[in-house]
Amino acid sequence: MPMSSSPPDPLPTPSLPSDFGTLPKAELHLHLEGSIAPATVVSLAARYGDVVDEATAAARYATPDFSAFIEAYIWVTSYLRAPEDYALITRRLAEHLLTQNVVYTEVTLSVGVMLLRKQDVEANFRAIREAASAFEPKGLRMQWIFDAVRQFGADKAMEVAQHAVDSRNVGVVAYGLGGDELAVPTADFRPVYEFVAAHGLRRLAHAGEIGGPESVREAIELLGAERIGHGIATFRDPQLMALLSERSIPLEICPTSNLCTGALARQRALPHVSVLDHPLPQLLRSGVPISLSTDDPAMFGTNLHREYELLPQMGLRTEEILRVAAAGFDGAFLPPAEKSAYRTAFRAQAAVLGLL
Ligand SMILES: [Zn+2]
Numbered sequence: 001m002p003m004s005s006s007p008p009d010p011l012p013t014p015s016l017p018s019d020f021g022t023l024p025k026a027e028l029h030l031h032l033e034g035s036i037a038p039a040t041v042v043s044l045a046a047r048y049g050d051v052v053d054e055a056t057a058a059a060r061y062a063t064p065d066f067s068a069f070i071e072a073y074i075w076v077t078s079y080l081r082a083p084e085d086y087a088l089i090t091r092r093l094a095e096h097l098l099t100q101n102v103v104y105t106e107v108t109l110s111v112g113v114m115l116l117r118k119q120d121v122e123a124n125f126r127a128i129r130e131a132a133s134a135f136e137p138k139g140l141r142m143q144w145i146f147d148a149v150r151q152f153g154a155d156k157a158m159e160v161a162q163h164a165v166d167s168r169n170v171g172v173v174a175y176g177l178g179g180d181e182l183a184v185p186t187a188d189f190r191p192v193y194e195f196v197a198a199h200g201l202r203r204l205a206h207a208g209e210i211g212g213p214e215s216v217r218e219a220i221e222l223l224g225a226e227r228i229g230h231g232i233a234t235f236r237d238p239q240l241m242a243l244l245s246e247r248s249i250p251l252e253i254c255p256t257s258n259l260c261t262g263a264l265a266r267q268r269a270l271p272h273v274s275v276l277d278h279p280l281p282q283l284l285r286s287g288v289p290i291s292l293s294t295d296d297p298a299m300f301g302t303n304l305h306r307e308y309e310l311l312p313q314m315g316l317r318t319e320e321i322l323r324v325a326a327a328g329f330d331g332a333f334l335p336p337a338e339k340s341a342y343r344t345a346f347r348a349q350a351a352v353l354g355l356l
Contacts, residue, residue: 014312016321019353021305024346026104026328027097027293029229029252031147031178032086032128033077033110034296035093043088044079061299065262066210070180072299077113083120083127090131094140096297100304104141104332104342108176111160112149121163129171143333145204147176148192151183157192165199173333174202176229181211186218193223202226202333208233209263213240220249227251227331232258233267234288235279245287250331253280255310256302257295275310284320291327322355 036044038057045052060076063069080086097105109128114121125144132142146164148157157177164175175196177189186207193203205223208216209230216234219225220243231251234240244251255278258264265273284290292307294300311321329342350356 014315016309016312017318017353017355020308020321020355021101022353023101023325023349024103024342025101025304025325026291026332026342027100027102027304028106028227028250028291028328028331029108029254029293029295030093030105031108031110031296032089032093033073033080033113034299035096036076036089037092037096037298040089040092040298041076041079044085047085048079048081050079058301061301063260063299066266069261069299073296076299077110081117081119083123086124087127087131090128091134094132094135094142096303098135098138098140102304103139103345104143104329104334106143106145106173106333108145108147108178110149110178111146111163112152112156112179115156115159115163116149116152122167125167125170125172142171143173144171145174145176146172147178150177150179150181150189150206152179153184154188154192157189158195161192161196164196164201168199168201172201174204176204176206177223178206178229181206181209181215186215186222190222193225197224204229207231209258210261210266213237216240217243220247225249230254230258230263232263232279232283235282236267238286241283241286241288244289248289250289250291250327251283252293252331253278253283253290254293254295255280255307255314256300260300275313278310278314280311281314281316281320284316284324289327289331290324291331292324318355322350 038054041057042052042054060072063072111121146160148160161175164172203224204227205219205225206229207219213233213236216228216231217240227250229252255275268277294302294304294307297303329339332339
């Protein structure tokens, strides 16, 4: 018998354990303004007399690099003009998160952009909270992070900080810094972070997304950041990996975002990258706490389940994927008893699925 000339069967694509989607999850790095699906953009634009169709909105979201992404972000937020607009996008986000079995989330609000547009931050936030509260009985708890835009400078960041402090008893748990990581020295923001910390807020910063490892180090040492948004540059510095591991400072990793914005290609110094180039496995295996998020799910055409589907493709074992999922609760800005209740529920469901 001649040997068959047909090619061998390809290896099966590694996939998540069945029913993984039914595990309760936490999502910690999620921008409200990046969650506006094209269909919602159509509705928002119509409120202001603009005709935008879904295909146009989707095309605006398909960005080739970081600056194009910022442009798209500015465009879509231009339709957020009144508290009712923020209420609408909050409801849509909450509905979306329930489809992903997200039970707890900390959502970032770009208060720096609200102030730029001279909006009433308190009125917007009241509408957001009221919209979110309707979803608590359905099992979704939402807390909030007020975020400043780095390139607007430290004075504007302090204005955001004051609003965050004013709302610390009504759901704001943390203060963050986003935008163009390469603009404005980190040290400029130190007084702002000291101010929010003195008033009991937790501290976050986007760092090591397009900037280098030194950006992550500065966020920790100069700003006291307790979690890092992205931080993928960390893989380039073994001492920094050891520092994050020793101090248990989590990275909020968003793989699809890193591909869509060009951040991963930049960190790898390669013209083209795939998810296989992502440093998530290396960071996790060196002991850095890693949680998984979508960042701007509508803009990047992703959802949390899809991000988890990438993990087995990166070579993570089930036990490692569970560690990432549990880190979403471990890294939450919640009192220990509430964190542990979420952890218990997570482990109970994982046991039911036979994953422990
Ligand atoms: Zn982000």
